[in-house]
Amino acid sequence: MAGITIDGVRKSFGATTALEAVNLEIADHEFVALLGPSGCGKTTLLRIIAGLETQTAGRVLIGGRDISALPPRARGLAMVFQNYAVFPHLRVRENIAFGLRMHGADSARIARQVTRTAGLLRLEPLLDRYPAQLSGGQRQRVAVARALAVEPAVLLMDEPLSNLDALLRLDMRAELKEVLREAGTTTIYVTHDQTEAMGLADRIAVLHAGRIEQIGTPSEIYHHPATRFVGGFVGSPPMNFLARDGRLLGIRPEDLDIVATGDGLPFRVNVVEPLGAQTLLTGIAEGHLVRVALNGEHHVPPGAELHIRPRPERIRWMDATTGRAIPPGTEPSP
Amino acid sequence: MRGRALPYLLVAPAVIFLTVLFFVPLVQTIALAFETRTGFGLGNFLRMEDDLNFHDAVVNTFRFVGLAVPLQLAAAMGMAMMLRHLGRGRDLVLWIWTIPLGLSDLAAGLVWLALLNDRGYIASLLFHLGLVAEPQSWLTYETPIALFAAVVIAEFWRATAIVVVILVAGLQLVPKEYAEAASVFGASPWRIFTRITLPLMKPSIQSALILRTVLAFEAFAVVIAIGGRNFPVLVSEAYNWQNFNQEPSVAAAYAVVVMCLSLLATVVWLWLLKTPAEQRA
Structure with a gap:
């Protein structure tokens, strides 16, 4: 023992x-x-x-x-x-x-x-x-x-x-x-x-x-990262965080989908990194730096204006001040 | 052209210095040692060997080197290990320990003479405390062991610090991780020292031993100051033959003997403590 x-x-x-x-x-x-x-x-x-x-x-x-x-x-x-x-x-x-x-x-x-x-x-x-x-x-x-x-x-x-x-x-x-x-x-x-x-x-x-x-x-x-730090440290690239009235919406880059114009959040692509298995997009949505990981077959030109939507079941809510995860059931809607 | 000559020009002062002040006198001394009235031969060495003091000088020199050098190495090793465990004040302690290095060896010899002679501080103190009936003298031919001990102590005090400095520098090259690994794998502090630290320190121990052995064979001022003519060593005999007997060729023979001993000691240490490249830290 x-x-x-x-x-x-x-x-x-x-x-x-x-x-x-x-x-x-x-x-x-x-x-x-x-x-x-x-x-x-x-x-x-x-x-x-x-x-x-x-x-x-x-x-x-x-x-x-x-x-x-x-x-x-x-x-x-x-x-x-x-x-x-x-x-x-x-x-x-x-x-x-x-x-x-x-x-x-x-x-x-x-x-x-x-x-x-x-x-x-x-x-x-x-x-x-x-x-x-x-x-x-x-x-x-x-x-x-x-x-x-x-x-x-x-x-x-x-x-x-x-x-x-x-x-x-x-x-x-x-x-x-x-x-x-x-x-x-x-x-x-x-x-x-x-x-x-x-x-x-x-x-x-x-x-x-x-x-x-x-x-x-x-x-x-x-x-299920317990804190904002864990979400931001574990995962490559790390979790994205968007502000939602006093809370943080945490979403992994691979859990963001590209959707048709007018649906989802406007996302301006700054950098495109074709990594083989994945294509990594880095850009701005709602004034935040956001990373999106797409299947490697996607081809997106830098400067493109896209729309992204988080998969609802993958969203993790955090308290904006404490950085702690909010337990399921008490979270707001996205 | 200038580019090619430059390295040689830069080396030239050192080469000239060594040639004029070391190599030429060395050749002259060797020539002098073998020069006799009838040509070249071993005459001077035979006269040296015939002299009454020669046997004592050889014995004293070897006893002195054989005791002082190991003592200094052991003490310096202990001091270096102590320093390693010291946090604050480490530099201050090292600085205090190295003070004797700043003294000339004659001054150091005289300091110990003042302490140890029959009217010296220690004898007076013992007399005033009533521990001895009359001031003792320890530095005469009647007290050879005390005299020998005094010479060794003075040399130990004066020249251990240089060994400490070499070993401290060497110890700093050995990462602490080796000792930590050994302790995790079950080694006691003593075994860490003998199995890990000591073997990894071999190159610096070698440097320290070469330096100290060569200098101990040449120890002169401390020996003369404390022992005078009662404690002849090879170098002091060379001095006596040169100055009192006015026989430079016999003095040169002594010098050649000392040189050969130094070279021999160096070769022995190089061979005994060699560290193959693949075993270095």
Whole structure:
């Protein structure tokens, strides 16, 4: 059992508050992504769980045991660092074996685990190389193998893919998902990339300014953002917002339809981006910047005057002052 | 044309400086060391070796280098690690630690002489406190261990800071993430130090050891100030042969021996602590 409980964890650095009383419950075997822009406190929270940073208040429990006062080495977890932190003076084999050696595993178990994880991450031909002789993607795989080799109850990952180029990141994302599903480890994954969070996680916690804005499945986060921030941060391009007497009408770019003239809102197209699968239009409607995502077969010239209409069932209402979602049933008509 | 010549022109002052002030005297010294009345040979080295003080000088030099350098390295490593854990005031502490570097080595030797001689501060203090019956003298040929200790302490005080500076610079090149990763994977602070920090510091430890060993073989002013003729080392013997015995060729033989030892020490450290390119941080 390795469920994680974050209980009122707060962190301030001098006068600045990095985290404000964060509460989070993570089930055993669950994969949770901490998603947010840089400076939102997600890495600080991860480092507090790892024991690399000390919280100002609150507790962290793993499997019901309070580990707040334990040093990192006694917490029984593994971590993949953003810059991998693969030891440059050790061969790949010794890097993978490092955690087991530190925990005093016997040589038979070390050999078995190194073979197993190296196989899992396709590192067998590289075992006798030094990290400097590897590519970025290979080093990243060594960092994951080193973490999985100790068979941790909890795996922490701090933006593990952010240093890879776009194509490799896509490959590694799929690979990581497969490997982690097999390992069945409780995982906390920090990222600022919403595609990564949506693609990998069972649940996503969106952080903003040291606070959790919303926790939910990728689909809940995407389709039912709890706040204006979540709608505007998750999704590429993000949600559009139009003012409606004290409220905000939130609508995803793909939920806007082009309609006949005289029907719907007038929309002046400024920029057309043919992205292949989609054609992205950026323009002005009711004085607001609005993005419309159309099927890639549409051809619209820039400067065109169109009319758009939101699909009524897709509209999400938010309070204009608090930015919070208005529960269904109490919303006005569009 | 001017473009091609420019790099050579820019390098020329340094080359001329090194040639005139280092390379020529070096060749002259070596020539002098092998020059005898009958031509070239090992005569000067034999005279050097025949001298009463030669054996003591060799033993003292090696004991001095063998004790001072490891002590300095260990202390400097500890000091550098302490600095790493210091938040505010780190620069101030480093600055205070490096003050002895600003003193000439003769001045440093005299400071320790003033502290340690039979009418020095420490002896007077102990006498006034009634802890000793009469002022003690520690710096004579009758107290060789105390004298040796005093020389090592003075050199330790004077020259450890340069090792600290080199190691602090080296430590800053090692990202903290390695130590963090090691701690997450179960390493105790001591194991992080021995398994991660120390191996990654190898290049700067090597630089520090080369510098300190070469300079310790050449330690002179501190030794003369505290030990005088009671603590002969190779360099002070070279000085004595040159100035008191008026025998420049025997002094040159000593100089050649010291040079060879320095070169040997450098080669040993380069070989023992080499870091292949693929293992660098």
